[in-house]
Amino acid sequence: SQTIHQWPATLVQPVGSPLSLECTVEGTSNPNLYWYRQAAGRGLQLLFYSVGIGQISSEVPQNLSASRPQDRQFILSSKKLLLSDSGFYLCAWNRAEIRAGELFFGEGSRLTVL
Template sequence: SQTIHQWPATLVQPVGSPLSLECTVEGTSNPNLYWYRQAAGRGLQLLFYSVGIGQISSEVPQNLSASRPQDRQFILSSKKLLLSDSGFYLCAWRTGEIRDEQYFGPGTRLTVT
């Protein structure tokens, strides 16, 4: 069966520090991968998605970036965190079938102080 992992589960970082959140998927190959942020009053906001290694599409211009160094690994990064980056970050995957639902990871709670 397929599983999706995210780490860390919680993170407290000072403003201006770098960020690296990791997401890995097991039990499937060539998944579509997604990074979302849950912000109060805005639901789930799509940040990045990837349909293959090295292929990243950005939905929201900001100081975050994403990379996909391996087929089942998706990384969310920042060189310098802002206070507004605080939130709950979710990684998700789905197969390439257009009508497949997305499966979400456990999430990372990021607090920027």
């Protein structure tokens, strides 16, 4: 069966510090990978998605970047965090070969920038 792991679960960082959130998927190959941010426990905003190694699409201009160094690894990064980067970050995947494929989410990483 497929699983998705996301870490760290909780992170408190000072303004201006770097960030690295990691996500890995097991039990499948060549998944589509996504990073979402959820603010104030409500709607989801798509930040980045990837259809393959080294292929990253950004949905909104921001202080964050994403990378996919391996097929099932997706990393969200920042060189200098802003207060506005605080939120709940969710990694997700779905099957590239299925158009109507549902998303499978990790447990999330809660980032607080102080």
